[in-house]
Amino acid sequence: MLTSNNKNNDLFIGIDGGGSKSKAIIMNKDNEILGTGISGPGNPLHGFEQATHSIIESAKLALEDAGLAHMKLDEFVAGVGLAGVNIPVLFDQMAAWQHPFKNMHLATDLLIACLGAHNGGDGAVIISGTGSCGFSCQNNEQRIVGAHGFPHGDKGSGAWFGLQAVKQVLLSLDGLVKPTLMSAALLTKLNCSNDTALVEVVAGKKATFFGQQAHIVFDAANLGDEIALTILNEGAEYLNNMVRTLTKDNSLPISMLGGLTPILKQWLAVDIQADLKLPLHPPEVGSVIYAREQESKMLINI
Amino acid sequence: MLTSNNKNNDLFIGIDGGGSKSKAIIMNKDNEILGTGISGPGNPLHGFEQATHSIIESAKLALEDAGLAHMKLDEFVAGVGLAGVNIPVLFDQMAAWQHPFKNMHLATDLLIACLGAHNGGDGAVIISGTGSCGFSCQNNEQRIVGAHGFPHGDKGSGAWFGLQAVKQVLLSLDGLVKPTLMSAALLTKLNCSNDTALVEVVAGKKATFFGQQAHIVFDAANLGDEIALTILNEGAEYLNNMVRTLTKDNSLPISMLGGLTPILKQWLAVDIQADLKLPLHPPEVGSVIYAREQESKMLINI
Numbered sequence: 001m002l003t004s005n006n007k008n009n010d011l012f013i014g015i016d017g018g019g020s021k022s023k024a025i026i027m028n029k030d031n032e033i034l035g036t037g038i039s040g041p042g043n044p045l046h047g048f049e050q051a052t053h054s055i056i057e058s059a060k061l062a063l064e065d066a067g068l069a070h071m072k073l074d075e076f077v078a079g080v081g082l083a084g085v086n087i088p089v090l091f092d093q094m095a096a097w098q099h100p101f102k103n104m105h106l107a108t109d110l111l112i113a114c115l116g117a118h119n120g121g122d123g124a125v126i127i128s129g130t131g132s133c134g135f136s137c138q139n140n141e142q143r144i145v146g147a148h149g150f151p152h153g154d155k156g157s158g159a160w161f162g163l164q165a166v167k168q169v170l171l172s173l174d175g176l177v178k179p180t181l182m183s184a185a186l187l188t189k190l191n192c193s194n195d196t197a198l199v200e201v202v203a204g205k206k207a208t209f210f211g212q213q214a215h216i217v218f219d220a221a222n223l224g225d226e227i228a229l230t231i232l233n234e235g236a237e238y239l240n241n242m243v244r245t246l247t248k249d250n251s252l253p254i255s256m257l258g259g260l261t262p263i264l265k266q267w268l269a270v271d272i273q274a275d276l277k278l279p280l281h282p283p284e285v286g287s288v289i290y291a292r293e294q295e296s297k298m299l300i301n302i
Numbered sequence: 303m304l305t306s307n308n309k310n311n312d313l314f315i316g317i318d319g320g321g322s323k324s325k326a327i328i329m330n331k332d333n334e335i336l337g338t339g340i341s342g343p344g345n346p347l348h349g350f351e352q353a354t355h356s357i358i359e360s361a362k363l364a365l366e367d368a369g370l371a372h373m374k375l376d377e378f379v380a381g382v383g384l385a386g387v388n389i390p391v392l393f394d395q396m397a398a399w400q401h402p403f404k405n406m407h408l409a410t411d412l413l414i415a416c417l418g419a420h421n422g423g424d425g426a427v428i429i430s431g432t433g434s435c436g437f438s439c440q441n442n443e444q445r446i447v448g449a450h451g452f453p454h455g456d457k458g459s460g461a462w463f464g465l466q467a468v469k470q471v472l473l474s475l476d477g478l479v480k481p482t483l484m485s486a487a488l489l490t491k492l493n494c495s496n497d498t499a500l501v502e503v504v505a506g507k508k509a510t511f512f513g514q515q516a517h518i519v520f521d522a523a524n525l526g527d528e529i530a531l532t533i534l535n536e537g538a539e540y541l542n543n544m545v546r547t548l549t550k551d552n553s554l555p556i557s558m559l560g561g562l563t564p565i566l567k568q569w570l571a572v573d574i575q576a577d578l579k580l581p582l583h584p585p586e587v588g589s590v591i592y593a594r595e596q597e598s599k600m601l602i603n604i
Contacts (some may be wrong), residue, residue: 087502147474148501151453152468166454174447176543199450200389241478 006075006222008090009295011068013078013101014287015060016112017051019130020208024058026076027288035062035068036284044094045084051098063261071292073100079291080104081112081283086147086228105294110135110144116286117255117279120293124246126239129258131228132157134242136252145242150207156235156242158211158260164231165216166202170195182220182228188299190218218263236267243272255279307379311597312372315361315380315403316589318414319344321432322510324358328368328378329590337370338586346396346512355401357382360554363401373472376550381405381593383414383585388449391413407596411585412446417587419557419581422595426548426583430543431560432513433464434459436553447544452509457536458544459564460513466533468504472497484522484530491518506572520539520565538569557581 006063010029013023022042026034039058044051059078063069078101085091086108094279095106114137115124124136131154133147150159169186172179173195190213202209248256255277256265265273281289314332324344328336341360345355361380365371380403387393388410398407416427416439424583426438433456435449452461471488474481475497492515494500504511522530549556557579560569567575583591 087498089502145478148472148497151503152465152499153472153502155469163454165456170450170455175547176447176540195450196389200391202454230368237477245477284455 006071009077009102012288012291013062013073013076014284014285014289014291015042015058015078015080016057016109016283017055017058017080017082018088018109019043019046019083020033022051022058023282023284024053024055024062025284026068026290027285031099031285033285035064035066037063037065040048043083044090047070048093048097049095051082051084052099056100074102077103077295078285079107079112079289079294081107081109081270081287081290083109086110086144090214096121099192103291105291107287107290111137111142112286112290113257113279114286115289116281116283117257118253119132119275119280120286122252122287124243124254125247126242126254126256126257128157128239128260128264130158130207130253132160132202132239132242132258134246136246136250136254138252141153143246145245147195150210154207155238156264158214158248159207160210161217161231161235162213163211164200165213165228166210168227168231170198172197180220180227181223182216182225185220185260186213186216189213205274214260215263216228232267235262236269239264240269240272243268243275247275253277255273257283303417307347308373310323310406311379311543312591313378314590315375315378315585316414316593317344317357317360317380317384317389318585318589319357319360319382319384320411321345321348321385324353324356324360325584325586326357327479327590328364328370328585328588329445329587333587337364337366337368338359339365339367345385346539347389349600350395350399353384353396354384358402378403379405379597380407381409381589381591381596383409383411383589383592384398385411387466388412388446398513405597407590407593409592410585412423412449413439413444414588414592415581415585416588417557417591418583418585419579420555421582422588422591424554426545426556426568428548428556428558428589429560430459430541430562432509434544434560436548438556440552440554445548447547454557456505456564459509459539460516461509462513463519463533463537464570466537467515467530468500468512470529470533472500473590475500477541479529482522482527482529483525485526486516487522488515489563491515512538516562517565534569537567541566542574544573545577546569551567551578555579559585 003186015024022039024037037058040054042051042054084133104244126134136143169183173178217228221232256295316327324341327341339360340357344353344356410582424440428436436447438445471485472477492503505550517529523534
């Protein structure tokens with residue numbers, strides 16, 4: 001038996017709740033991960049009920065995975081980092097949740113990603129997955145760049161790359177720009193033969209759909225497609241600017257996170273590629289780091 | 303009494319059904335408009351029930367306006383031009399409608415706009431309102447440029463201009479580009495003091511909302527705002543290209559239509575401004591022209 005009780009808060013739950021899944025871990029005081037659990041979407045933007053359900057589910061799965069199924073959630077302090085709670089009304093809603101934990105410390109997905117990447121130290125991250133954003137934390141001052149959503153923001157993200165591809169292919173089908181191999185690739189993938197068919201497929205689609213088309217741009221760029229290269233360089237230039245904005249006038253370490261990291265990193269400016277540090281821990285570990293920090297502040301305040 | 307019956311099809315109903323309203327006219331054989339009626343949205347993309355209801359309502363109002371309330375819709379041949387029916391499934395749905403007219407001739411809003419503008423002759427139109435597109439009809443061959451929708455298409459439209467303004471203001475709030483007077487104007491209009499507030503206001507909004515912000519770009523450009531001028535010139539350049547694509551290698555007359563015409567015309571290339579002809583008739587007259595053409599073809603085929 002690992003532990004019969006958790007009165008000294010030796011064990012923490014760390015949660016990373018994103019738009020597509022929630023990940024939970026159980027971590028002991030030696031920073032060992034005893035178990036992990038994965039459940040559905042944890043972003044309250046897409047529904048409070050679903051987010052809270054996913055958080056509880058992932059935590060219970062992590063307990064089971066750790067061989068701690070006999071323990072209750074109210075024996076654990078949880079660090080909960082969620083996408084969406086940068087929006088004040090969603091933060092307030094989640095903070096008011098009658099959660100099942102001993103205590104819950106709520107943070108944005110950005111803060112826990114940054115705390116994880118730099119093991120709780122000052123630092124910055126840029127993230128490109130379906131969406132994009134940048135974040136830094138220095139002397140407890142947080143700064144967010146981007147994280148604005150689609151289609152009005154999230155430049156350099158999968159959704160943005162996919163949307164640019166669709167736009168360019170529509171222009172080429174109208175004869176307003178030259179068609180390139182990217183045009184043929186997108187039409188083949190979406191099984192469309194003309195612009196009307198393409199519009200029927202893409203109309204009203206959300207960021208996730210466009211994010212799934214992003215690889216069309218990367219594949220075409222690798223084959224030397226000029227329009228794809230222009231798109232890729234514009235997206236990379238935005239991410240370069242984000243990095244420079246976040247690390248200018250400071251010596252913050254910076255990491256790149258998100259599903260597009262392996263593809264996009266090589267397209268960033270050479271000096272930025274050299275500066276990027278590999279993240280030390282994943283975001284759910286950042287949630288535990290955050291929860292421990294907050295608990296120790298509470299002890300000081302007593 | 304204008305007429306006691308309409309057995310010789312001396313009177314036609316012409317309808318222009320758009321995304322925000324439907325307009326109907328009653329026209330006699332001397333091309334006089336005897337009455338007009340305006341009702342709700344007629345674009346079947348937003349619902350078959352509403353579109354068909356709006357069409358009937360506007361037609362009845364036009365009959366009343368013409369002093370012909372005693373006549374029934376089944377005494378009239380109607381030309382019905384609708385937004386949305388360029389999408390085949392919507393065309394088929396509307397064509398299968400058990401309509402109340404003696405006969406109904408269904409066409410796209412683009413065709414009737416072009417027929418109206420050029421009094422039934424060959425010609426082209428570019429349209430910029432909430433959306434944008436170009437269209438030509440020559441020797442019964444129709445060509446559409448754009449009309450792809452938001453946010454993947456409709457460059458140079460109100461929705462596109464508004465979205466560009468939001469994007470630029472978000473970048474400026476992140477310190478990635480210089481804020482200009484356009485930034486202050488948009489934030490004031492939407493009563494926002496920072497990027498989080500702006501994102502809350504714009505997230506998930508449709509083309510109409512962004513179209514309502516377009517004037518921020520035009521006003522700022524008139525005051526010399528460089529970012530607004532860049533946006534405006536990019537949109538105008540797209541419209542220039544549309545005109546050149548539609549009129550290249552032919553001598554088609556071209557007109558500009560849509561709510562942004564009075565504002566945008568002056569930003570187009572000088573040679574294009576000189577070439578633009580004022581439209582001869584509005585789209586609902588184009589619907590009557592279309593219906594008469596189709597009826598005379600039916601007579602020939604008998």
